[in-house]
Amino acid sequence: MSIEAPTTSDQLTRQLPDGPRRPRVGSRRVAGVHPAIWVPALLVAAAMLLPALYLLVATADLPLARIVEIATDEQTLRLAGRTLLLGTSVTLACLVLGVPLAWLTVRSDLPARRFFAIATGLPLVIPTFVGAFALVAAFAPGGLVQEWLGVLPPSPYGFWGAFVALTLFSFPYVLITVQAGLRGIDPSLEEASRLLGNGPVRTFFKVTLPQLRASAAAGGLLVMLYVFSDFGAVSILRYSTFTRGLFLQYRSAFDRSPAALLGLLLVGMTIVVIVFEARVARDRGGQFGARGPTRAAPAVPLRAWRWPAAALCVLVLLVGLVTPVTVIVYWLVRGIAAGEQLNVALGPAWRSILSAGLGALAAVAAALPVAIWSSRSSSRIARLVERASFTGYALPGIVVALALVFFGIRLATPLYQTLAMLVFAYVVLFLPQAVGAIRTSLLQVNPNVEAASRVLGSDRLATLRRVTLPLARRGALAGGALVFLTALKELPATLLLAPTGFDTLPTRVWSATEEAFYTRASIPALLLILLGSVPLAVAMIRERRER
Amino acid sequence: MRTLTTRGRLLAAVAAVALLAVACGAEEDPATEPDAAVDDTIAGDTDPADDVGEEEAEEAEVTAEGPITVYSGRNEDFVGFIFDDFEAATGIEVEVRYGDTAELAATIVEEGDASPADIYFGQDAGALGALQDQGLLTELPEDILDTVEPAFRSREGQWTGTTGRVRVLAYNTDLVETAELPDSILDLAEPEWEGRVGWAPTNGSFQAFVTALRVIEGEDVAREWLEGMIANGAVEFQNNTAIVEGIGRGEVEVGITNHYYLFRFLAEDPDFPVANHFLPGDIGGLVNIAGMGVLASSDQPDAAFELVRYLLSEDVQDFFGQNADTVEFPVVPGVDAPELPTLEEIDPPDVDLSNLEDLQGTLQLLQEVGAVS
Numbered sequence: 073m074s075i076e077a078p079t080t081s082d083q084l085t086r087q088l089p090d091g092p093r094r095p096r097v098g099s100r101r102v103a104g105v106h107p108a109i110w111v112p113a114l115l116v117a118a119a120m121l122l123p124a125l126y127l128l129v130a131t132a133d134l135p136l137a138r139i140v141e142i143a144t145d146e147q148t149l150r151l152a153g154r155t156l157l158l159g160t161s162v163t164l165a166c167l168v169l170g171v172p173l174a175w176l177t178v179r180s181d182l183p184a185r186r187f188f189a190i191a192t193g194l195p196l197v198i199p200t201f202v203g204a205f206a207l208v209a210a211f212a213p214g215g216l217v218q219e220w221l222g223v224l225p226p227s228p229y230g231f232w233g234a235f236v237a238l239t240l241f242s243f244p245y246v247l248i249t250v251q252a253g254l255r256g257i258d259p260s261l262e263e264a265s266r267l268l269g270n271g272p273v274r275t276f277f278k279v280t281l282p283q284l285r286a287s288a289a290a291g292g293l294l295v296m297l298y299v300f301s302d303f304g305a306v307s308i309l310r311y312s313t314f315t316r317g318l319f320l321q322y323r324s325a326f327d328r329s330p331a332a333l334l335g336l337l338l339v340g341m342t343i344v345v346i347v348f349e350a351r352v353a354r355d356r357g358g359q360f361g362a363r364g365p366t367r368a369a370p371a372v373p374l375r376a377w378r379w380p381a382a383a384l385c386v387l388v389l390l391v392g393l394v395t396p397v398t399v400i401v402y403w404l405v406r407g408i409a410a411g412e413q414l415n416v417a418l419g420p421a422w423r424s425i426l427s428a429g430l431g432a433l434a435a436v437a438a439a440l441p442v443a444i445w446s447s448r449s450s451s452r453i454a455r456l457v458e459r460a461s462f463t464g465y466a467l468p469g470i471v472v473a474l475a476l477v478f479f480g481i482r483l484a485t486p487l488y489q490t491l492a493m494l495v496f497a498y499v500v501l502f503l504p505q506a507v508g509a510i511r512t513s514l515l516q517v518n519p520n521v522e523a524a525s526r527v528l529g530s531d532r533l534a535t536l537r538r539v540t541l542p543l544a545r546r547g548a549l550a551g552g553a554l555v556f557l558t559a560l561k562e563l564p565a566t567l568l569l570a571p572t573g574f575d576t577l578p579t580r581v582w583s584a585t586e587e588a589f590y591t592r593a594s595i596p597a598l599l600l601i602l603l604g605s606v607p608l609a610v611a612m613i614r615e616r617r618e619r
Numbered sequence: 620m621r622t623l624t625t626r627g628r629l630l631a632a633v634a635a636v637a638l639l640a641v642a643c644g645a646e647e648d649p650a651t652e653p654d655a656a657v658d659d660t661i662a663g664d665t666d667p668a669d670d671v672g673e674e675e676a677e678e679a680e681v682t683a684e685g686p687i688t689v690y691s692g693r694n695e696d697f698v699g700f701i702f703d704d705f706e707a708a709t710g711i712e713v714e715v716r717y718g719d720t721a722e723l724a725a726t727i728v729e730e731g732d733a734s735p736a737d738i739y740f741g742q743d744a745g746a747l748g749a750l751q752d753q754g755l756l757t758e759l760p761e762d763i764l765d766t767v768e769p770a771f772r773s774r775e776g777q778w779t780g781t782t783g784r785v786r787v788l789a790y791n792t793d794l795v796e797t798a799e800l801p802d803s804i805l806d807l808a809e810p811e812w813e814g815r816v817g818w819a820p821t822n823g824s825f826q827a828f829v830t831a832l833r834v835i836e837g838e839d840v841a842r843e844w845l846e847g848m849i850a851n852g853a854v855e856f857q858n859n860t861a862i863v864e865g866i867g868r869g870e871v872e873v874g875i876t877n878h879y880y881l882f883r884f885l886a887e888d889p890d891f892p893v894a895n896h897f898l899p900g901d902i903g904g905l906v907n908i909a910g911m912g913v914l915a916s917s918d919q920p921d922a923a924f925e926l927v928r929y930l931l932s933e934d935v936q937d938f939f940g941q942n943a944d945t946v947e948f949p950v951v952p953g954v955d956a957p958e959l960p961t962l963e964e965i966d967p968p969d970v971d972l973s974n975l976e977d978l979q980g981t982l983q984l985l986q987e988v989g990a991v992s
Contacts, residue, residue, distance in 0.1 A: 214868030307857045312992040323721040325979045326749035477729045567718040587694050588860040588883045
């Protein structure tokens, strides 16, 4: 009674007439991929490896003995252990929270489902340094919760604080990718399962969940590597990770070589993680239906669980969105009461939109060849190229920024500290978000669709243009929105690589909170959250209309 | 299919605009440079500064060909208008990149000789010392160095302090009696302070203090004090601002910080229950600086020196000492900050600020005792 989906696909493949390059599910060959795809993909991959190359150059200053000493130092090992512990637990928590929430907001009759579908993704727009700051202001001893409610809440510091903050502010990576995954599933398999007598729960675990494997793994990977790179939350909530140790080397000792070595070790940890993810995901996510979703899936009735499910969504929003926004509004009101001058920050808002928007466009353009190649070819190089794109994403922003300072001023002097440079930095930092989204959406479409196009007489380039690219559109939209969001709140690379005087919303928020001008931080912070919610809302509304 | 084509066109249009924007951004820089070069060639003059001077800014002694660039680790809210005033007074344009003190220093190290920066403005003697060590700063003219209190500038003459900030013990006025407060920072390792003290061991100015402690009192005293503080359960904050915030809400009763953070909290909330306790004659009353260095790679050092002179002028020094947002110590003898005790009263330890460069040793000690992990 279990659904033998791969067999179904194999049968489909077999039914197709034998073409000269008949792609087989599970071992699609590189021969079908046009140079217009793999040449740009290789160029993109080369650019993605710049930060790692810089780390090698900077580490080369160290004598071997010192390298061994730092790499085997108890301190280093402890940091590695803590980083892995935090990364793993946050990733698991994000999966446990994100996958059900995605299902609830896409497939169930949850009250106000469309609102929650957008709103539960919104904690992602809050920069962790702002979110963690607000959590401290609210939950620390003597903070707002104690002041207003008179009870001492659990401490926001240490492992648990960092765990909760990072989970809350990064679970939308899982939520958004899985939501997109759910929308790409053909509901007929689930209906078949129900007709065969399986209950909704069994159908979810046996039929729906396996199809979400790739998108959940992709989202989980984004979370895990984000935790590797995060500095804001862990420093404010006092939990030492690799990235915090690395910052300490730069900030305390002004010594780039030990910092670079720590960066290289972090790259090593990243490789381990992405190899593991590749094993988990194993391309099983899609290829169940031949054409992707043909129609919207009917909402699954939650019955008695309707309101508890809504309560869960409300709780997530309360802690992840309402708490930080309340704290920020409190700063604003307190400052107004004290007669602070307010600045509306329209200039920074526009510059944020411009740079993040261009960053998103450029990232999608760079991601397309990488994603198409790696989803339509079983070539090892294609996989390597796709995986290489994670290097910049997993490294702390300051490392990527300094790497691009190093190469930019030497190799691209006229572009140094221009908008083009900043956009390039955003691509290096956030490319995997776009690649992941596009790749997932392509994997959900059986390559037989392209094979059919070839059989019907289109050459490879025409197939690419008329079949593959339109199929990648859903992923490109989701990926572009994600990159826009994260670029919107990017700080370290913006400070170092933007044109001089190009201040954005996060640089405003940062410079104000650094000096305890919370009122001055409040308006740009609120604008940032507002702007961040726009692309999410647009993406969701368009999704809906297209269905 | 029709909608797809429309969308395709839209995408193409957006991409075109993006490319255009990028191209324009790229063209800005080369455009200014050839112009400047052309001016020089036409004039056929050996001294371009004179040449420009005749044309536009007659009253200023020193002028610049183009804007000078400052990498500032100091906040725009504190120093932005000073640069504006300088522009108005001299006609020399200033472009400022604001960022983190240490990160901007690291950026200059990566940029090397090609750095667009002419001046580095940092919040920490350690960062200035690091740039000096790497040979990235140039010697300042005698007249600048002579203006400044010798304790507040590099002994090698490559950077100068622009203001001083003193280490203090900030305390919650509702929770601590003034009589209870210690005379020495070293007393905070005593049992009576268990669980009451906040500190920021990852912070640059705290580490400068630890370096001074190592230099003056010796490695053993420093280690013993750090271990005592940890045994006492000193509460870690990520920076000075967070310490003062934590004292304010009573999370800790006292905190080791710089004197000037308090004033910003008071500006937003006049009832903020925190005050500074100065530590006259104690190692804990160390004075650190914010300061400037001119880059060896600067192509207009004279204009850059002019900006340093401007920051050391009596008006600006006076302003730093009195402005409610900063209230820092002037570094030029004879200028006072009325709200602060005088430097004689504080009697700070005699530490060579250039000695604060041994930061790797301090970081290592902090890691060994477990103050930072």
